[in-house]
Amino acid sequence: MGENLQSRTRLRPVDLARPHGLSTQAVRNYEEAGILPAAERTESGYRSYTPLHARALATFLALLPGHGHPTATGIMRAVNRGAADAAFLLIDESHAQLLEDRRTLRAVESVLRDLGPEAGESGPPGSPASTFIGPLADRLTIRPATLRKWEAAGLVRPRRDPLTGYRVYGEADVRDARLVHQLRRGGYLLEQIAPLVDQVRTAGGLAPLEAALTDWRSRLAARGRALLTGAAELDAYLHELSTPGDSP
Structure with missing residues (x-):
């Protein structure tokens, strides 16, 4: 044979x-x-x-x-x-x-739990939720230079006051800054954080992101x-x- x-x-x-x-x-x-x-x-x-x-x-x-x-x-x-x-x-x-994608998903879910309801959606410019770089840095217990570094990396996008030129952080900017802060505390590098912030922005905030995370979890499975x-x-x-x- x-x-x-x-x-x-x-x-x-x-x-x-x-x-x-x-x-x-x-x-x-x-x-x-x-x-x-x-x-x-x-x-x-x-x-x-x-x-x-x-x-x-x-x-x-x-x-x-x-x-x-x-x-x-x-x-x-x-x-x-x-x-x-x-x-x-x-x-x-x-x-x-x-495995890395699963860890990223878990990191985002963890951050969402840590942020809680305080991280709201974006309000109109000049709304009471708007703040400046100093108060926001104090609130996060970081230096203003750190916020400027995050801005240079595209992680936070404050607008500029047309009269003073000062940075003005709306609710969505505060949300992004808190998200970055939590992830940095978790040991993530800025280049690793960027796609996560984009996920939040694409979803339109933290609340709509929940549905995106469910879909993300299903796709990973x-x-x-x-x-x-x-x-x-x-x-x-x-x-x-x-x-x-x-x-x-």
């Missing part, structure tokens, strides 16, 4: 494409990109695939939701050239990124599940690659 069923079964590009709703051109593109192993050619020049190629395609598509296209492509290229360690490194990086699904498919593909006679 020289060749097993895997190597004897020959598939056309359409046989790989149809189950996934892909075009045959997409299958050829994946092969050219190294996502699929190189296919043999018939005497007339047509590509001839095997079930191993079908497994490779299914593996790549399973890796996509958790890793994204560039990383999933890198994983498959590494595996197909026999560089499993390089593929595992890419997988580790995706898991590390997911879905990504974690997708990483598991992709890992299972990749493990099956690696097993087939390591079985003698399964290579095309």
Whole structure:
């Protein structure tokens, strides 16, 4: 028994494409990109695939939701050239990124609890909630220079009084300053804080952010599940690659 069923079964590009709703051109593109192993050619020049190629395609598509296209492509290229360690490194990086995103989410949730109802929404310029740099710095027990540093980093955006040129912090600015202050106390760097402040601004404040955080939490859970699904498919593909006679 020289060749097993895997190597004897020959598939056309359409046989790989149809189950996934892909075009045959997409299958050829994946092969050219190294996502699929190189296919043999018939005497007339047509590509001839095997079930191993079908497994490779299914593996790549399973890796996509958790890793994204560039990383999933890198994983498959590494595996197909026999560089499993390089593929595992890419997988580790995706898991590390997911862990960092989870920590970021927890940090935002923690800050929201710490800020409480005092951090309100933005009011009109000149409203009673507006304050100046000195009183705000005293309120946060920091130096005015720290607030100016946060402003330079785009974390706080006070307006300027047209007559005096003084910085005027509205309710939203106070909210942002308190958010930054809490995160800095938690050990976060300014460049790590910037996307969190953007999340608050995009949501329109802390209250609307709650819904965004729920969605964020759901997306992280879905990504974690997708990483598991992709890992299972990749493990099956690696097993087939390591079985003698399964290579095309």
